[in-house]
Amino acid sequence: MIIKGKVWKYGDDINTDVIYPGRYTYQLLSPEEMASHSMEDLDKEFVKKVGKGDIIAAGKNFGMGSSREQAAKCLKYSGITAIIAKSFSRIYFRNAINAGLLAITLPEHVGKIEEGDIIEINLEERKIKTPKGEFEIPQFPKEVIEILNDGGLIEHTKKIIRDGG
């Protein structure tokens, strides 16, 4: 999997209420509608400026708070393909992977990635190429790789069920 995209930068402790506000959580919305509320309480411009294939770089504890899966899905539907952070809240990390959205923990180097950088993520080689150099992606557990390769938890599970697992 190779992803190349433009970076949008956010700070520490970005919580799920600002990524996808609670007022939409118990409505069954379409992917387009979900995308339209992405980052609504944090960055009103986000939906306008984000393009397909873009990447978010953020500080520590990205996605803290609620277990709401829409906070991962809305970003995916808005075009984001990967989030690189100093650290992730654990449920958010799972939700992102399960949605087929790449979540990379890069504590040492994420600070060197700037807003507007065009960066390339190569999952097979476990490398991120940025204007400030090449960084190594930590090893994912094999369960995570399988889910990502199948395009998310649902597709992955369907495959297992089909194979009679």
Place this chain on the structure above:
Amino acid sequence: MGKTFAEKIFSKKVGHDVSKNDIVTIIPDYVMSHDNSAAISKIFGELEVDKLYDPNMLIIILDHTVPASQVKYAVNHKIIRNFVKKYGIMHFYDLNSMGGICHQVLPEQGYALPGKIIVGSDSHTTTYGAFGAFSAGIGRSEAAVIWATGKIWLKVPESLKIIVKGKLKQGVSAKDIVLHIIGKIGADGALYQSVEFSGETIENMTIASRMVFTNMVAEMGAKNGYIAPDEKTFEFLKGRAVSNYEVIYPDEDAEYVDVLEFNVSDLDPQIAAPHTVDNVKPISEFEGKLFNQGLIGSCTNGRLEDLKEAAEILKGKKISENVRLLVFPASKEVYIQALEAGYLKIFMESGALVLNPGCGPCLGAHEGVLADGEVALSTTNRNFKGRMGSPDSEIYLASPATVAASAIEGKFTNVRKYVE
């Protein structure tokens, strides 16, 4: 080398020795979901299986937007009721049963038991650790996959030990301690970790107070919380437990990422200021601050002892005409007990408004939302921007006693002057 609680419970579950950071695939004892069961059922549909792995594994509770305040919530609830009927789900708590907030109902109805592994599509599923269970929040897709296959993969977490010592001053309670701890270690202070609480202060606490700790470990980023079951736990579970259970204690020589000790003898009432739960300072820094709405309730502080604490302060008094005070008991059981004890009457006579059991205003999706520029003082567990309504409102978190005393004065108040 001994094992932590998390290492022990997963070793037992998989039938061989596992240690921190190992990945295990397990079949949990229960999978809990609430109003989001409608969304989960939709994902379940995508999996194209014709039956549930085990209908008795599911616990479904309607609590987040009850009773429905909008047509779309009503539709949501209808989808869930139909699903429950279609698949013969026994553990279902609708408005006509002994329901309430999911994290209160699971313990009350005897599902939250020592040694059980419970996952739930809600971040405060951690609460059941107060009974010696391993319980953690998961996403909706994961819940749907468990409904279909029974299985989930989990990483055995590293463990953090937090020891609490000292005797609390009058008017200071579990909420103040846990806010203080979160303020010290930060919103990611226990990221991915299993937090084991111990020490004399915790041992001397009621079950309800212990639940405040395991509920709020979610605000430290933890995967789960744990408090060793004791006589009080077994007493609480008597007549409630739906099955047998096996108590699991960590080994004395278990290995922790860190051991933190807090002495709380001098602790004053604490406040978490907007917009993060780790922005914690003592009440003295906020005294006199005006606010619009007080909230007493939620899965953090909506239990009988919380209502008692608040009612004792409000008894015979009126709240300030400049504030409104909403009280929402955590469950029907709590509601009935508070009714019988006369607390609900005290609230109503003081000028507060008692709402139905459920999540109420906690997540801004239902009732009691805030307008632009308004300030709330709340016993709930999150103060994120916009959580209770307008993104331009502010939420401060505190104990039930602090909210009650502040509501009388119409401004942030140190409850100590009411209890000394």
